[in-house]
Amino acid sequence: MSLALEQDFANYLSLQVNLIEQQLAQLLHLRENPPYASLFHAARYSLLGGGKRLRPVLALVVAETLGGSLEKALHPACALEMIHAYSLIHDDLPCMDDDDFRRGKPSLHRAYPEGHAVLTGDFLLTYAFEILANAPGISAENKVKLVALLSRQAGGEGMIAGQVMDLEAEGKEIALDQLKLIHAKKTGALITAAIEFGGIVAGATATQQKILLRFGQEIGLAFQIRDDILDVIASKQKHGKVVGSDALNNKVTYVTALGLVKAKEALKDLEKTAVRTAQELPGGGMRLVQLTQHTLQL
Ligand code: GRG
Numbered sequence: 001m002s003l004a005l006e007q008d009f010a011n012y013l014s015l016q017v018n019l020i021e022q023q024l025a026q027l028l029h030l031r032e033n034p035p036y037a038s039l040f041h042a043a044r045y046s047l048l049g050g051g052k053r054l055r056p057v058l059a060l061v062v063a064e065t066l067g068g069s070l071e072k073a074l075h076p077a078c079a080l081e082m083i084h085a086y087s088l089i090h091d092d093l094p095c096m097d098d099d100d101f102r103r104g105k106p107s108l109h110r111a112y113p114e115g116h117a118v119l120t121g122d123f124l125l126t127y128a129f130e131i132l133a134n135a136p137g138i139s140a141e142n143k144v145k146l147v148a149l150l151s152r153q154a155g156g157e158g159m160i161a162g163q164v165m166d167l168e169a170e171g172k173e174i175a176l177d178q179l180k181l182i183h184a185k186k187t188g189a190l191i192t193a194a195i196e197f198g199g200i201v202a203g204a205t206a207t208q209q210k211i212l213l214r215f216g217q218e219i220g221l222a223f224q225i226r227d228d229i230l231d232v233i234a235s236k237q238k239h240g241k242v243v244g245s246d247a248l249n250n251k252v253t254y255v256t257a258l259g260l261v262k263a264k265e266a267l268k269d270l271e272k273t274a275v276r277t278a279q280e281l282p283g284g285g286m287r288l289v290q291l292t293q294h295t296l297q298l
Helices: 003-027 037-047 054-065 070-092 114-133 140-154 159-169 176-201 206-233 254-258 260-278 282-296
Strands: none
Touching: 003 054, 003 070, 003 282, 037 070, 037 114, 054 070, 054 176, 054 206, 054 282, 070 114, 070 140, 070 159, 070 176, 114 140, 140 159, 140 176, 159 176, 176 206, 176 254, 206 254, 206 260, 206 282, 254 260, 260 282
């Protein structure tokens, strides 16, 4: 990307992120001060405390690429970010990854009592579906499609299945195919849902939905490979968590399975494939191509 194009995309991205963050803040705004206000404070700590907003941005960009309305996509996009935030809160808990930091700040169970962290995750998970059920401008039929899709992708055949397989794989030698399956479910399922969300809101054709699904699978896997690579090479400041935590936790990753050089090659190949897939969409999927390149850079 040329410097001018990069600047244009950076401006575009920051507009989308601002829209999402304003909406998230509104959705967690408490007008009064109820005795359970600490739950909302904890939710705000996690949900409004940074992050790239990749999943909601993907939903907005896909909707826009297909000529849909950003306004209609906004509440469903926020529901995705709530599911993502809940998954990170629970993933950081002592009974899972036991991470003390997230995004450069104490993880939620370090800033609040552990019980609050569990319940805040539960709250965000539940609230996501309430938001979908009440999403303005979305037909009843599409709301059901969104709820069915998100519950499947985040649930026992999707993200949670991936997390269970990940926990069970700890300290074991696993084959690359098994690792791919874990990634596809643990990380890819929600990313794919985000992309399909944009398609549903914008009324994508069956052909477009197929392209979106393929794109989701490609970018989802690439994103996880990138995370595995960053875990090894990034500094604590840049990544917001202890470097090499996967290795410390005895986890098989793309880097431990393939080595750093081959993992980087796999990432580049998948990026190229995902870009070609996005280019099949209207307008050559210009913003999606830019988002893919921006998201997957090391
Ligand atoms: C606890 C049910 C349950 C599921 C947890 C997604 C997940 C499953 C755990 C997250 C652990 C992890 C680090 C996965 C790798 C994928 C990844 C890079 C997640 C972080 O997503 P980003 O980079 O985070 O989009 P930000 O901070 O930008 O929101």
